[in-house]
Structures are given as C-alpha cells and as structure tokens.
Amino acid sequence: MKNKSYRIIVLAKQVPDTRNVGKDAMKADGTVNRAALPAIFNPEDLNALEQALRIKDRFPGSRVTLLTMGPPRAAEIIREGLYRGADDGVLLTDRAFAGSDTLATSYALSRAIMKMGDFDLIFAGRQAIDGDTAQVGPQVAEKLDIAQVTYAEEVLEIKKGKVTIKRRLEKGVEIVEAPLPLLITVTGSAPACRPRNAKLIMKYKRATTLSERQNISEDYISIYDDRPWLNLPEWNVADIDADPSQLGLSGSPTKVKKIENVVFQAKEAKVLQPTDEDINWLMKELINNHTLG
Amino acid sequence: MANFFTDNPDLKFHLHHPLMKKIVTLKERNFADKDKYDYAPVDFEDTMDSYEKVLEVVGEICGEIIAPNAEKIDQEGPRVENDRVIYAKGTEENLETIRKAGLMGITLPRKYGGLNFSVVPYTMAADMVSRADAAFVNIWGLQDCAETIHEFASEEQKDKYLPRFCNGETGSMALTEPDAGSDLQSVMLKATYDEEKDQWYLNGVKRFITNGDGDISLVLARSEEGTKDGRGLSMFIYDNKAHKSIKIRRIEHKLGIIGSPTCEIVYRNVPAELVGSRRLGLIRYVMSLMNGARLGIAAQSVGIAEAAWREAYEYAKERRQFGRPIIEFPAVYEMLSEMKAKLDATRSLLYETARFVDVYKAYFHISNERQLDKEERAEMKHYQLLADAYTPLAKGIASEACNRIAYDALQIHGGSGFMKDYPIERIYRDARITSIYEGTTQLQVVAALTGLAKGTYLKQIREYEETPVKPELHTYRRTLVAMTEEFEQANQKVHDTEDKEFIDFHGRRLVEMVGNIIMGYLLLLDTNREPSYWKSLEVFLRKARAENKAHADFIALSSLNDLGRFKQQEEETPEEEEG
Numbered sequence: 034m035k036n037k038s039y040r041i042i043v044l045a046k047q048v049p050d051t052r053n054v055g056k057d058a059m060k061a062d063g064t065v066n067r068a069a070l071p072a073i074f075n076p077e078d079l080n081a082l083e084q085a086l087r088i089k090d091r092f093p094g095s096r097v098t099l100l101t102m103g104p105p106r107a108a109e110i111i112r113e114g115l116y117r118g119a120d121d122g123v124l125l126t127d128r129a130f131a132g133s134d135t136l137a138t139s140y141a142l143s144r145a146i147m148k149m150g151d152f153d154l155i156f157a158g159r160q161a162i163d164g165d166t167a168q169v170g171p172q173v174a175e176k177l178d179i180a181q182v183t184y185a186e187e188v189l190e191i192k193k194g195k196v197t198i199k200r201r202l203e204k205g206v207e208i209v210e211a212p213l214p215l216l217i218t219v220t221g222s223a224p225a226c227r228p229r230n231a232k233l234i235m236k237y238k239r240a241t242t243l244s245e246r247q248n249i250s251e252d253y254i255s256i257y258d259d260r261p262w263l264n265l266p267e268w269n270v271a272d273i274d275a276d277p278s279q280l281g282l283s284g285s286p287t288k289v290k291k292i293e294n295v296v297f298q299a300k301e302a303k304v305l306q307p308t309d310e311d312i313n314w315l316m317k318e319l320i321n322n323h324t325l326g
Numbered sequence: 327m328a329n330f331f332t333d334n335p336d337l338k339f340h341l342h343h344p345l346m347k348k349i350v351t352l353k354e355r356n357f358a359d360k361d362k363y364d365y366a367p368v369d370f371e372d373t374m375d376s377y378e379k380v381l382e383v384v385g386e387i388c389g390e391i392i393a394p395n396a397e398k399i400d401q402e403g404p405r406v407e408n409d410r411v412i413y414a415k416g417t418e419e420n421l422e423t424i425r426k427a428g429l430m431g432i433t434l435p436r437k438y439g440g441l442n443f444s445v446v447p448y449t450m451a452a453d454m455v456s457r458a459d460a461a462f463v464n465i466w467g468l469q470d471c472a473e474t475i476h477e478f479a480s481e482e483q484k485d486k487y488l489p490r491f492c493n494g495e496t497g498s499m500a501l502t503e504p505d506a507g508s509d510l511q512s513v514m515l516k517a518t519y520d521e522e523k524d525q526w527y528l529n530g531v532k533r534f535i536t537n538g539d540g541d542i543s544l545v546l547a548r549s550e551e552g553t554k555d556g557r558g559l560s561m562f563i564y565d566n567k568a569h570k571s572i573k574i575r576r577i578e579h580k581l582g583i584i585g586s587p588t589c590e591i592v593y594r595n596v597p598a599e600l601v602g603s604r605r606l607g608l609i610r611y612v613m614s615l616m617n618g619a620r621l622g623i624a625a626q627s628v629g630i631a632e633a634a635w636r637e638a639y640e641y642a643k644e645r646r647q648f649g650r651p652i653i654e655f656p657a658v659y660e661m662l663s664e665m666k667a668k669l670d671a672t673r674s675l676l677y678e679t680a681r682f683v684d685v686y687k688a689y690f691h692i693s694n695e696r697q698l699d700k701e702e703r704a705e706m707k708h709y710q711l712l713a714d715a716y717t718p719l720a721k722g723i724a725s726e727a728c729n730r731i732a733y734d735a736l737q738i739h740g741g742s743g744f745m746k747d748y749p750i751e752r753i754y755r756d757a758r759i760t761s762i763y764e765g766t767t768q769l770q771v772v773a774a775l776t777g778l779a780k781g782t783y784l785k786q787i788r789e790y791e792e793t794p795v796k797p798e799l800h801t802y803r804r805t806l807v808a809m810t811e812e813f814e815q816a817n818q819k820v821h822d823t824e825d826k827e828f829i830d831f832h833g834r835r836l837v838e839m840v841g842n843i844i845m846g847y848l849l850l851l852d853t854n855r856e857p858s859y860w861k862s863l864e865v866f867l868r869k870a871r872a873e874n875k876a877h878a879d880f881i882a883l884s885s886l887n888d889l890g891r892f893k894q895q896e897e898e899t900p901e902e903e904e905g
Contacts, residue, residue: 228387231380231428231441235365238379256368259361 038094039191041085042146044157044170045078045099045114047107051162052076072106074113077158079226081219084188085156086118086227092191096120100145102130102138108242111265115237116229121262123149124242127269129277134285135164139172141280144273146177154196155216159184167218174216181216182209186223242267290323328393330454331385334632336670337450339856340677341377346446349681350374352688353444363436377447383427384451392420392458399461399585400752409573411539411587413465420462424494430469431492434476438484439492445684446677449625453676456629460756461585463626464536470618471497471544475563477690478602478611483563487542495541495567499615500591502534508769510546510608511556515593517547526562526600528593531575536763538589539574541567544615545598546607561607562598571596582755617714619764620721621676621683627721627728627760628673630753634728635665637750638735645740658738665731667865671845672724674852678844679716685709712786715777722770723841725760732757767834774837775829778817783840784810790847795854802853805867806846809874813839816881828886835877842870 049070051058057069082099089095099114099122101107111122125145133141146152155174160167167183174181186201189208196215200207201222239253242265246257257263270277278284305311319325331337350373357373359366367373395416402414413421424430432448434440455463472491476484491497506512515530528547532538543564550558566572571594578588602611639662642653652658689698689706698706732754736743743750761767777783787810795803816839820832846867853859 228423228427229383230426231383231432232365233428234379234383235367235376235441238376253368253372260364262364 037191038092038096039088039153040151041088041095041097041154041156042149042152043078043082043085043097043099043114043119044142044155044173045082045101045110046075046158046161047072047101047103047110048075048161048163049073072109074110075158075161075163077160077162077219077221079158080221080223081156081158081217082114082117082119083224083226084185084217084219085154088154088188088191089118098122098149100125100142100149102126102133102141102145105242105244105267108245108265108267112237112240113229115240116233117227118230118233122265124265124267125269125273126242126244126267129270129281132282132285133280134287135166135168135172136286137280137284139169139176140284141273141275142169143173143176144275145268146173148268148273153213153215155179155214157216157218159218159220170216170218177214177216179214179216180211181218182211183218185217185219188217237262239263240265327386328389329382329385330388330393330457331381331450333385333389334454336673337381337453338378339852340673341381341447341450342374343446343677343681345681345685346374346444349444349446349684349688352685352692353442355692359436359442366436366442377443380429380441380443381447381450381454384429384454387423387427387429388454388458391423392455392462395420396459396462396585397749397752399459403584404577404587406574406577409575410570411537411574411577411589413587414585417462417465417585420459421465421494421496424466430466430494431472431488432469434472434488434492438476438488440488445621445687446680449621449676449680452622452625453629453632453673456626457633458629459585460626460630460633460753461583463622463629464583464586465496465540467622467626468497468499468537468540470615470622471499471542473618474544474561474611474615475601477614478561479563483599483601487563487565490542490567496537498535498537498540498543499619500532500535500538500543500545500564501612503531504533507534508766510612511559512554513546513548513559513608515545515547517549517560517562517598519549526598528562528564528596528598530593532589532591532593534578534763535589535591536586538587538591539566539572541565544601544611545593546612547598549600549604549607556608557605559607559612560604561601561611563601564596564598569597580759582752582758616764617683617717620717620770621679623760623764624672624676624679624717624720624724627724627757628669628676630757630760631665631669631672631724631728631731634732634735634750634753634757635662635669637748637753638662638665638738641742641748641750642738652738661734661738663861663865664869665734667849667862667869668727668731670852670859670862671849671866672720672727674848675716675720675841675845676724678848679713679720682709682712682716686713711777711780711782715774715780715782715786718765718770718773719777719783719837719841719844721764722761722767722774722837723845726767728757728760771833771837772830774840775833778836778840779821783844784814787840787843787847790844790851793851795850799850799854802846802850802863802867805871806843806850809839809843809846809871812874812878813843816878819881823886825886827889831889831892832881832884835881839874839877842874846870 102125157170190197399416431440549560686709849863
C-alpha cells in the first residue's frame with residue numbers, strides 16, 4: 034500500500050531577538066528598536082517547522098511549504114527553512130501590510146493559504162517573542178474554518194484523516210485527537226529544530242526573491258534561469274486577492290495606547306482560579322486600568 | 327549563541343590562504359559537477375562561500391551542542407553491554423546532530439553523497455570539534471577511514487561503503503594489538519581465505535581500538551601464513567553493521583578522552599573483505615591511513631590548545647589576587663603570551679600541512695581518472711614529499727605544544743584548576759593522549775628525520791626565505807636566516823658522524839629546531855598578510871631563537887663517545903652472560 038503523503042504549511046515570522054535585550058532595545062518613544070536587535074526565526078516557529086519536517090520524514094512525498102509575512106528581508110526566514118528541509122516557501126510582502134495587528138495578519142495569511150490551494154496541516158509556533166499574543170495561529174484557523182489544536186508538543190500519529198497530538202499545558206499533558214485539515218500551534222517545549230544541512234545550504238544559499246536580486250552582483254544572475262528553485266516567490270496584496278480595508282492599520286482594531294518599561298516584582302503576582310468570580314474580578318481590573326475598553 | 331567559527335578569526339584567515347585557489351580548482355576538477363548536482367559550486371568564489379557557510383554551521387553545532395555536552399559525556403562515558411558499545415547519551419545527541427547537518431563524508435565526492443570538500447575546511451571542522459569535545463572528535467573524525475577506502479578499494483566496495491559513511495555511519499581503524507603497538511609489523515590477527523565460500527575470515531584480538539564497535543572498520547591482519555613482518559599483512563573491511571560478529575570484550579578506563587570508547591575486540595570467524603592487494607596492508611594502505619589520522623591528531627591538538635588558551639585567558643582576566651587581576655603579573659602574562667604564540671604557530675603549521683596534503687591528494691585522485699601530464703606529475707611528487715615531511719612534524723609539534731599549553735592553562739587556574747569545577751581539568755586530561763596515539767612524538771621524530779635527510783624541509787625553508795615580505799618584517803627574516811644557518815651547522819655535525827644511534831639521539835633536537843624555523847616563517851608570512859599576528863610572531867621568535875640556541879649548544883658539545891653517559895642500563899657483554 035502506498036503511504037499517504039501530506040501537504041503541510043508552516044507559518045513563520047521573523048522577529049527581533051528579544052531574548053538578549055540590551056539597554057538600547059527600546060526607542061525613546063516606546064517602540065521596539067529593531068536596528069539594535071538581530072532579526073531571527075521566531076523560536077517557537079522553529080519547533081513548529083520541526084514537527085512538520087518529522088511528518089515529512091515519516092510520510093515520504095509530503096511537502097512542507099513556509100509562509101511568512103514581513104518586509105523584503107524576511108525572505109531570510111524562507112532560506113532558513115529551506116536549509117533545514119522545507120520544500121519551498123512564499124514571502125508575503127507589501128507596504129499595505131505594514132502596521133497589521135493579529136487580526137489583519139491572520140486575514141492576510143489566510144488569503145495566502147487559500148491561494149496555495151489544498152493543504153492537510155498548518156503548523157505555527159504558539160506565539161512570537163515580539164508580540165507574545167498567541168493569537169495569529171488560532172485566528173487563521175477560524176478564518177479558514179478548520180479545527181485547531183494549540184500548545185502542541187508532539188504529533189503522535191496521523192491515521193485515517195485524524196491526528197493525535199500531545200498538548201503541553203500548565204499543569205500536565207493532554208492527548209487529543211482532531212480531524213484534518215487542521216491547524217496546530219507548537220510550544221517551545223517541543224523538540225528543537227534540526228540543524229541547517231550542509232548540502233541544503235549549498236543548494237539554497239542563493240535563493241532570493243526578485244526584489245532582493247536587485248542588489249546582488251551580476252556574476253550569478255544567470256544561475257536563476259538554470260536553477261529554478263532559487264527563485265523565491267513574493268506575493269503582494271493583489272496576488273492574494275485581499276480586501277485592502279482589512280489590512281494594515283485600517284484593518285487593525287488594536288490600538289497601542291502607551292508602552293511602559295515595567296520592572297516585574299514578585300509581590301505583584303496574583304493567582305486566579307478558573308471560576309466565574311475570579312474572571313469577573315479580572316475583567317473589572319483590566320477595564321479599570323484601561324487595558325480593555 | 328556561541329559559534330566556534332565566527333568567534334575565531336584565525337580560522338577564516340587560514341581558510342583564505344592564496345594556495346586555496348589551486349586546491350579548489352583541482353578538487354572541483356574545474357567545477358565539472360556544477361550542472362550535475364544542485365549543491366555543487368559554479369566557481370572558486372562560490373566554493374569558498376560554501377566552505378564558509380558550512381563551517382559556520384559546524385561552529386554553531388560545536389558551540390551550542392557539542393561543547394555543552396562535553397562535561398556530562400566525560401562523567402558518564404561509554405559502556406559495554408552484551409558485547410556491544412553503548413555511547414554516553416550526549417555522544418548520541420552529538421552524532422545525531424552531525425548526521426542531520428550532513429557533516430559526515432565531508433571530503434568524499436558527490437557521486438557517493440559527499441560534500442567534496444578539500445582537506446583544509448575538513449581540518450578546520452576537526453579543529454572546532456576538538457575545541458568543543460576532544461573525545462567526540464575521535465568518533466566524528468573516523469570518517470577518515472572512508473578516505474582510505476576511496477583511495478584503495480575496488481569500485482564495487484566504494485559504491486557499497488562510501489554512501490554509508492556519507493549517511494552518517496561511523497568507522498574504526500583496527501590496527502593495534504596487545505603485542506603490536508608502535509611496531510605494527512608484528513600484527514598477529516589472522517586472516518584466512520575460505521576458497522569454497524570465496525570469503526575471508528578474521529580470527530584474533532585487537533586492543534586499544536578507538537570506536538571499535540563502529541559501523542565499518544578497516545582491519546589490519548596477517549593474510550600470509552608463516553610470515554613475520556609487515557609484508558605479510560593485508561587490509562580488510564569488516565562490515566559491523568551487517569554482521570555484528572565481533573565481540574567487544576571491554577573498554578579501557580582512561581585518563582582522558584573518556585567519551586571515546588577504546589575497545590578490546592575479539593574476532594572469531596569474522597567475515598571480511600580484502601582491500602586492494604594482499605601484502606600491501608601495512609606498507610601502503612596503513613601508511614596512508616596513518617598520515618590522514620596524524621593530520622587529524624594535529625588538528626585535535628590545535629583545537630584542544632585553543633580551548634585551553636581561552637579558559638586560561640578568561641580566568642586570568644577575572645581572577646583577582648593582591649588587589650589586581652592576575653593577568654597583570656609578569657609571571658602570568660608571559661605564560662599567556664607564549665601559549666598564544668604557540669597556538670598561532672602550530673595552527674599555521676597545521677593548515678600549511680593540510681594544504682600540501684590537499685594538492686597531493688587532489689592529483690592522486692585525478693591520476694586515477696586520467697593520465698597526468700609531465701608538469702602535473704612533477705607537482706604531485708613535489709607536494710607528496712612536502713605532505714609526507716610535514717605531517718609527522720605537525721603531529722609531533724602540535725601535540726607537544728598542546729600538552730604544554732594545557733599544562734600552563736591549568737597552572738594559571740591555580741588550585742581551582744586541579745578541581746573538577748573548571749573545564750580546564752578535563753581539557754588537561756584530554757590533551758595528554760595527543761602526543762601518544764597515532765605514533766608517539768618519538769616516532770614522529772623518526773619520520774621527520776627522513777624529511778630532514780631528503781632535504782625537504784630545508785628546500786621549503788628556502789622557498790619561505792625568498793617570498794617577498796613588507797620592509798618592516800625584514801628584521802624578523804634576518805633572525806630566521808641566522809637560525810637556519812645555526813641549524814644547518816648542527817645538522818651537519820650530527821649527520822657527518824653517519825652514526826644511526828647518534829642521529830636518533832639528537833633527532834628530536836634537530837626536528838624541534840627545524841620546526842621552530844618553519845613555524846617562524848609561517849608566522850612571518852601570516853603577519854605579512856595580516857598585521858595582527860605581529861605579536862605572536864615577536865613572542866614566538868624570541869622563544870624559538872633561545873630554544874634553538876640551547877639545542878645548538880647541546881649538539882656542539884656532544885660527541886659520539888658521550889652516548890654511554892645517557893644509558894641507564896649497562897650494556898650486556900657476552901662474557902657476563904650466564905650459562
């Protein structure tokens with residue numbers, strides 16, 4: 034019997050490396066000083082990529098495609114994915130995406146996924162280390178109207194259109210089953226991503242988008258005709274047939290009111306129980322300090 | 327995010343040596359693979375870029391995975407269960423990472439799944455892995471066995487075994503036996519040919535075999551019954567993965583490189599395949615295998631020395647005594663400067679040797695594909711002589727320097743260095759083996775004396791002397807010219823006696839002198855290319871000049887009649903014999 038193969042999409046984001054924050058990490062106006070922080074592959078997205086690649090190892094013929102949204106330099110994320118074993122990738126980039134919050138981002142990503150056509154699985158990191166919202170994955174699933182499993186640590190089995198997944202929760206693990214097609218967000222406690230592979234680095238090191246190619250030396254221009262895998266697709270708003278009003282700042286209901294430098298102190302912690310009473314208290318608290326509303 | 331390639335500019339400096347253009351063009355056969363393999367380079371710059379990018383991955387794996395695992399592996403060590411070796415957990419993790427990164431079969435041709443890298447970047451990877459964990463580099467570095475199969479085995483054997491190395495199977499070199507250590511001519515392991523089954527079988531015992539339970543091993547065995555010397559020995563491949571018919575009787579408890587399993591192996595009717603021709607096992611194939619392994623130990627020595635130097639330097643800056651960091655005291659900073667100079671000098675010698683091996687090997691493989699023209703043949707011969715002369719020199723000198731550097735690095739740590747609390751304690755233990763295995767320093771000296779007798783070193787020293795350097799460096803060159811004259815006088819005096827014992831007696835002194843001159847020139851040329859080596863050149867030359875002077879003095883005052891004074895045991899005379 035021929036093994037089934039799967040069509041897998043991995044959502045990945047290029048983020049500033051907030052794990053090694055120095056004193057110049059924030060600008061005076063309270064926004065992130067991206068120039069001071071190296072741009073990296075969002076760590077939990079690497080855990081997600083590893084889960085996707087493991088399925089490809091188990092089911093030969095499966096295809097792993099990376100999808101990332103960001104400025105032109107985010108093409109680096111696709112190369113990083115290709116070096117580790119992804120088959121291809123798409124960079125979603127357009128000035129119209131600038132300023133997108135999680136709602137607008139998930140709208141753009143879902144339009145791109147629809148354009149890609151059939152898929153079985155979408156993997157994403159649980160959350161990005163710059164925004165820490167953990168919202169994009171779940172919102173993409175909602176927009177595509179498919180099932181989702183969050184906080185996944187390991188895909189245990191795929192059989193007869195169903196996926197068995199181990200979730201890592203605050204107080205233990207949970208084994209769940211969900212139908213394909215499915216979106217899975219992966220936590221940082223999942224196995225680390227495999228290293229970059231020497232042959233794949235040599236194969237893909239010159240993979241670039243058309244806009245990146247404007248700046249490279251003439252010497253290697255001809256290889257893009259001979260080696261089609263070096264052409265990284267770049268999609269804009271028109272390519273994904275998106276409604277501009279749902280994108281960028283106009284499509285983003287989130288408004289950043291103020292950013293403060295906060296020094297955490299242990300005495301500020303308060304443990305809430307999952308009771309109506311405690312949740313009501315929390316809602317009031319959040320409204321009072323204008324976090325909500 | 328530690329990266330052992332990007333944090334060490336010396337590596338990139340040596341990678342971009344002018345001779346690389348020749349090496350890469352030969353190794354890539356003028357980039358003939360570029361349309362056949364999607365990862366093959368299209369030109370020289372592309373190849374160098376690939377070397378750098380791949381070495382960056384090696385550096386990252388060394389810094390992020392192999393180095394952090396080293397301490398636990400040293401504590402846990404491998405063990406034997408049911409006649410099989412079980413690696414320490416960290417060793418398994420290292421191997422798995424290395425496999426996934428595609429870092430096995432680095433120098434093998436692409437048709438077998440290799441990266442087709444030249445010896446220089448491969449040696450550089452070994453340099454970094456050794457800095458991370460000197461025990462692990464032995465397991466990883468046994469991919470050298472594949473090189474011997476590539477050089478001497480049949481096409482069929484190459485097709486069978488080489489792709490397996492590239493996929494991450496490990497090797498081992500089973501040469502040593504209880505009664506055949508330095509003297510491999512006395513190997514006894516028996517190889518018998520069963521005509522009916524058209525199959526060779528091995529019987530006997532091997533000892534001190536690194537990674538003896540590896541997947542594919544090269545075994546030296548006596549195939550010619552009744553012979554007693556090296557001409558009765560042949561080389562065999564034993565496929566441990568397929569047969570699992572050897573027994574690991576025990577693994578040694580060692581002072582250092584604990585993570586590397588050193589095995590005693592029992593062979594009982596173990597099936598094996600002959601490599602190449604009978605009787606050439608020791609005299610041809612082992613010599614090539616050993617030369618590769620010796621270069622590997624030179625790289626291991628430099629990597630360990632790098633680790634030791636860094637530990638000492640960091641400690642000396644942080645440790646305060648008498649109200650000051652100890653690095654400010656002359657006794658400490660002199661040690662550190664000498665360590666750094668020795669490290670830079672031996673690393674330069676290592677990569678000079680790797681380049682010579684590279685050119686020679688490339689021509690050797692090309693000569694198997696087509697006839698070389700006259701000029702190419704002459705060049706191959708030239709580089710073969712240099713490779714043969716420089717390999718024992720590099721192994722001997724780098725391993726001794728590594729021990730010295732590790733000793734001083736521990737010394738700088740004071741009492742704390744003697745405790746298990748700092749990595750220097752492990753590094754110091756790991757360093758010790760480098761001047762022993764793959765031929766002791768004393769045997770490297772014997773091999774280097776051949777290079778001396780053939781005039782290979784002196785000819786190359788003249789080449790260095792004639793290489794133009796910037797005017798401000800001429801004063802250093804004058805020092806080296808004077809050191810060369812001094813050496814030639816000493817050498818003349820020793821060799822004029824035509825007495826083998828007298829030459830052997832002074833062998834190490836002569837080889838150390840010539841090594842100092844060569845390393846001095848290499849540092850001079852390095853400084854000419856990159857001025858930041860000036861300090862190491864200055865320190866090294868001051869020390870080397872004084873060392874050579876002492877040796878020259880010793881030789882000048884020595885005569886044939888003195889040897890007896892150094893003999894602790896009275897020579898036996900027939901009259902005194904009993905019975």
